[in-house]
Amino acid sequence: MAAFYTASTTATPPSLPKPYRPSSAAYLQSPPLKFNISSKITTTPSVFCTLTKQPMVSTEEVRPQAGFLQRPDSFGRFGKFGGKYVPETLMYALSELEDAFKSLSTDQEFQTELNGILRDYVGRETPLYFAERLTEHYRRPNGGGPHIYLKREDLNHTGAHKINNAVGQVLLAKRLGKKRIIAETGAGQHGVATATVCARFGLECIIYMGAQDMERQALNVFRMRLLGAEVRPVHSGTATLKDATSEAIRDWVTNVESTHYILGSVAGPHPYPMMVREFHACIGKETRKQSLEKWGGKPDVLVACVGGGSNAMGLFHEFVDDKDVRLIGVEAAGFGIESGKHAATLTKGEVGVLHGAMSYLLQDEDGQIVEPHSISAGLDYPGVGPEHSFLKDIGRAEYFNVTDEEALEAFKRVSRMEGIIPALETSHALAHLEKLCPTLPDGAKVVLNCSGRGDKDVHTAIKHLKL
Amino acid sequence: MASNPSNVFLQGGKFTEFGKPITLRKLFFSNPSVLPYNYRNFGAHISCSAIVEKLSPAAGQGELDSKSLTTRYLMTQKLPGQTEKPFSSTGKFGRFGGKFVPETLITCLSILEAELTLALHDTDFQEELATELRDYVGRESPLYYAKRLTDYYKNSEGKGPEIYLKREDLVHTGAHKINNAIAQAMLAKRIGRKSIVAATGAGQHGVATAAACAKLSLECTIFMGSIDIERQSSNVLHMKNLGAQVKAVDGSFKDAMSEAIRNWVGSLETRYFLSGTAVGPHPCPTMVREFQSIIGKETRKQAKEKWGGKPDVLLACVGSGSNALGMFHEFIGDEDVRLIGIEASHSASLSRGDVGVYHGTMSYLLQDEEGQIIGPHSIGVGLEYPGVSPELSFLKESGRAEFYTITDDEALDAYERLCRLEGIIPALEACHALAYLDKLCRTLDDGTKVVVNCSGRGDKDAAAVIMRKQDRLES
Numbered sequence: 001m002a003a004f005y006t007a008s009t010t011a012t013p014p015s016l017p018k019p020y021r022p023s024s025a026a027y028l029q030s031p032p033l034k035f036n037i038s039s040k041i042t043t044t045p046s047v048f049c050t051l052t053k054q055p056m057v058s059t060e061e062v063r064p065q066a067g068f069l070q071r072p073d074s075f076g077r078f079g080k081f082g083g084k085y086v087p088e089t090l091m092y093a094l095s096e097l098e099d100a101f102k103s104l105s106t107d108q109e110f111q112t113e114l115n116g117i118l119r120d121y122v123g124r125e126t127p128l129y130f131a132e133r134l135t136e137h138y139r140r141p142n143g144g145g146p147h148i149y150l151k152r153e154d155l156n157h158t159g160a161h162k163i164n165n166a167v168g169q170v171l172l173a174k175r176l177g178k179k180r181i182i183a184e185t186g187a188g189q190h191g192v193a194t195a196t197v198c199a200r201f202g203l204e205c206i207i208y209m210g211a212q213d214m215e216r217q218a219l220n221v222f223r224m225r226l227l228g229a230e231v232r233p234v235h236s237g238t239a240t241l242k243d244a245t246s247e248a249i250r251d252w253v254t255n256v257e258s259t260h261y262i263l264g265s266v267a268g269p270h271p272y273p274m275m276v277r278e279f280h281a282c283i284g285k286e287t288r289k290q291s292l293e294k295w296g297g298k299p300d301v302l303v304a305c306v307g308g309g310s311n312a313m314g315l316f317h318e319f320v321d322d323k324d325v326r327l328i329g330v331e332a333a334g335f336g337i338e339s340g341k342h343a344a345t346l347t348k349g350e351v352g353v354l355h356g357a358m359s360y361l362l363q364d365e366d367g368q369i370v371e372p373h374s375i376s377a378g379l380d381y382p383g384v385g386p387e388h389s390f391l392k393d394i395g396r397a398e399y400f401n402v403t404d405e406e407a408l409e410a411f412k413r414v415s416r417m418e419g420i421i422p423a424l425e426t427s428h429a430l431a432h433l434e435k436l437c438p439t440l441p442d443g444a445k446v447v448l449n450c451s452g453r454g455d456k457d458v459h460t461a462i463k464h465l466k467l
Numbered sequence: 468m469a470s471n472p473s474n475v476f477l478q479g480g481k482f483t484e485f486g487k488p489i490t491l492r493k494l495f496f497s498n499p500s501v502l503p504y505n506y507r508n509f510g511a512h513i514s515c516s517a518i519v520e521k522l523s524p525a526a527g528q529g530e531l532d533s534k535s536l537t538t539r540y541l542m543t544q545k546l547p548g549q550t551e552k553p554f555s556s557t558g559k560f561g562r563f564g565g566k567f568v569p570e571t572l573i574t575c576l577s578i579l580e581a582e583l584t585l586a587l588h589d590t591d592f593q594e595e596l597a598t599e600l601r602d603y604v605g606r607e608s609p610l611y612y613a614k615r616l617t618d619y620y621k622n623s624e625g626k627g628p629e630i631y632l633k634r635e636d637l638v639h640t641g642a643h644k645i646n647n648a649i650a651q652a653m654l655a656k657r658i659g660r661k662s663i664v665a666a667t668g669a670g671q672h673g674v675a676t677a678a679a680c681a682k683l684s685l686e687c688t689i690f691m692g693s694i695d696i697e698r699q700s701s702n703v704l705h706m707k708n709l710g711a712q713v714k715a716v717d718g719s720f721k722d723a724m725s726e727a728i729r730n731w732v733g734s735l736e737t738r739y740f741l742s743g744t745a746v747g748p749h750p751c752p753t754m755v756r757e758f759q760s761i762i763g764k765e766t767r768k769q770a771k772e773k774w775g776g777k778p779d780v781l782l783a784c785v786g787s788g789s790n791a792l793g794m795f796h797e798f799i800g801d802e803d804v805r806l807i808g809i810e811a812s813h814s815a816s817l818s819r820g821d822v823g824v825y826h827g828t829m830s831y832l833l834q835d836e837e838g839q840i841i842g843p844h845s846i847g848v849g850l851e852y853p854g855v856s857p858e859l860s861f862l863k864e865s866g867r868a869e870f871y872t873i874t875d876d877e878a879l880d881a882y883e884r885l886c887r888l889e890g891i892i893p894a895l896e897a898c899h900a901l902a903y904l905d906k907l908c909r910t911l912d913d914g915t916k917v918v919v920n921c922s923g924r925g926d927k928d929a930a931a932v933i934m935r936k937q938d939r940l941e942s
Contacts, residue, residue: 120611123637127602133684155605157637157891159926199890202615222929228887416710419603419678420639455641455926458704 076270144442160452168279186241187377188220190264265308266385269356280314309385332374423452558749563857642923668720670702672743744787748827759793788856811845894923
């Protein structure tokens with residue numbers, strides 16, 4: 001369910017203050033919304049939020065550089081992306097969440113509890129591992145080449161980075177006095193992470209999962225049930241992740257007082273993109289500390305796969321203000337960009353509103369969501385986090401894509417070279433190294449976020465690789 | 468080219484000839500007069516003053532003399548960071564242990580023992596191993612206070628022991644097996660072997676070995692019983708993904724082990740047998756225990772940090788005993804720490820077995836009246852071994868450790884309990900230890916610190932648990 005608000009492509013109405021309008025023209029090339037099939041492209045942004053009591057940030061002089069801007073601003077916007085496109089019933093819940101989050105970030109007791117859980121339960125810090133054989137593989141004939149390091153998020157409890165956010169949000173929910181937790185899941189990893197933390201903290205847990213996904217991921221469904229969660233199938237639409245998300249939002253609207261919605265990625269209405277990013281930011285913080293210990297400097301390039309964008313944001317956030325660090329996100333190209341069966345939102349998508357946030361998304365001419373495809377269920381999302389859209393637009397981060405085949409090759413390569421079976425999602429980032437490494441100078445330090453382990457993907461891989 | 472022993476010196480933990488490293492193996496095979504059968508005379512040929520000088524800080528006081536260097540050295544060792552613990556070069560723990568192997572293997576095992584000793588004293592090797600354990604395996608694994616489990620076991624007055632889980636399920640590949648696999652694979656590479664052979668039951672050791680071999684670019688062959696291949700198909704897929712060759716053997720783990728040893732004996736020069744269990748001829752039990760003892764060392768350190776003391780009770784499941792020994796070994800000398808090992812009721816070598824020799828070692832094992840091996844069974848496939856580590860047999864006989872049994876159903880209940888209470892899916896093997904808490908907790912005083920070794924994660928067991936649940940519902 002996307003909340004649609006009418007937008008005008010002409011001048012601003014006099015009663016509203018002027019919306020934020022940075023001066024850079026390149027930033028405004030495409031029209032923000034595509035509800036009307038209009039051939040006219042204007043340079044005026046014409047999206048308005050609902051009025052709030054908070055004053056507008058006057059930013060005419062400010063150039064859209066990450067360092068200068070508050071990410072997100074008080075409206076929950078990253079440039080023109082983000083925001084809170086939700087029904088009125090949810091506005092209070094979102095403000096309450098934001099206030100609680102802000103107060104808890106300075107609460108020592110909460111931070112100590114969270115850090116204790118991350119250390120003893122989740123198993124942080126995760127190592128920054130020098131991938132010797134992979135580095136050797138990319139070594140050039142003259143002996144030079146980049147050095148590849150893997151940030152081992154696959155070693156976390158439940159086997160993916162998802163738990164960082166789940167733990168943070170469930171502690172937040174407990175503080176808010178909520179007894180019921182809901183979540184959506186595609187591949188099942190976020191569902192398992194949510195069910196895990198709910199079991200740990202004794203909260204009721206309901207997971208919405210598309211009926212088609214439930215068939216593909218039967219083992220994850222069983223794991224969620226074992227952990228005490230109720231898994232509700234969603235049959236509407238295409239019965240996949242985006243429909244599960246819509247159903248979860250619907251549930252939340254109905255039960256907003258008693259329920260907290262643990263969103264799995266940096267998508268959704270403000271404050272979720274910010275919250276999820278903050279809970280995952282430990283990845284980047286640890287990387288900074290560990291790279292300083294290991295080679296006395298910062299990474300030169302950060303590479304991560306992008307589905308919704310949570311693991312990438314977790315790694316990038318710490319380094320966004322460090323101009324000398326390149327940020328590279330890798331999306332899923334499925335059967336290939338031209339085939340139309342892919343999930344490369346930032347490459348082929350256009351700006352629109354989905355699940356409460358404005359961001360790039362895969363949509364057709366009528367503004368309907370296009371069903372994405374990727375061999376990896378975790379990247380199979382037609383949208384992307386608004387902050388990624390912003391970073392792409394201002395040129396701070398670069399986004400590429402990788403096909404299913406290339407990802408499977410990388411899966412096999414890294415398993416056999418490093419003895420680490422990466423998740424198929426991570427394999428997309430690993431596959432991009434093939435194109436990236438030849439372009440890098442000798443000794444460049446590349447840190448790749450190994451966002452999850454591939455135990456869940458062995459059957460798929462074996463089928464495709466015919467081992 | 469035969470090496471002249473008088474040119475061989477010990478430098479930095481490696482024997483060197485003309486400044487170039489030389490392995491003991493080359494030394495032994497190039498000059499028959501220094502074969503291990505005569506190693507008591509070893510010292511006469513080599514410039515021992517250099518060796519004694521280099522080794523004396525670590526080797527104890529006044530125990531060495533140039534004539535009987537190797538024997539004495541190997542008999543009393545002070546391993547780095549530990550108090551002196553004697554272990555004999557025949558590998559006996561009381562009457563258990565030993566080297567009951569064909570003559571062809573004796574040389575090989577002695578070389579292995581010497582290499583192990585050198586490696587344990589080589590600071591470079593230790594540093595490299597510590598780095599791999601930290602960056603590759605993901606150590607240290609946390610010591611986690613299981614609050615909800617503790618509350619579950621509190622009595623009506625709210626009193627009960629405090630339960631901590633040593634999270635070996637969080638390490639790379641999901642079980643403690645990797646601690647040993649990576650260390651032995653590094654040892655094998657150091658010795659110069661290119662090919663590894665191993666046997667696996669549940670598949671965890673196979674996966675750990677395959678991972679370590681992939682990382683160190685060693686060829687890897689894993690033998691697995693056909694029964695186990697069916698039951699643990701996901702682990703088989705993992706091994707194949709990691710580039711290992713999986714060979715099926717008729718039967719179960721014990722048959723796979725026999726086949727692996729047979730395969731190894733056929734090409735001793737080129738292959739290295741990576742044992743995952745703390746059984747087998749000396750030095751295998753000791754080697755596996757040494758590499759797994761990191762678990763106990765970390766537990767001591769973490770217990771000190773958390774509550775400023777030691778654990779009161781250590782609880783671990785026992786198949787062959789690698790994870791149990793890894794946890795217990797550090798605390799054997801601490802009499803106030805209770806050591807409890809839990810076996811599967813139909814695989815309970817220590818509780819129900821008799822002493823005999825199997826796979827090269829003397830230990831308790833499940834045997835019938837004619838001394839034939841009884842096939843064990845457990846829902847926790849990793850516990851299905853008819854024998855047990857000789858060191859554990861020794862601990863049982865000396866009364867230092869206690870051993871009990873748990874049935875399949877009790878283990879399954881514990882599996883579900885930990886899932887629901889702590890959100891941790893434990894391996895069915897570890898569930899046996901967790902199940903014993905039901906009986907143990909009510910006998911313990913308020914505030915007793917119990918540390919359970921959560922030796923692996925249970926994702927691999929989900930399918931088996933589904934099937935058993937369905938069977939239980941139908942019956």
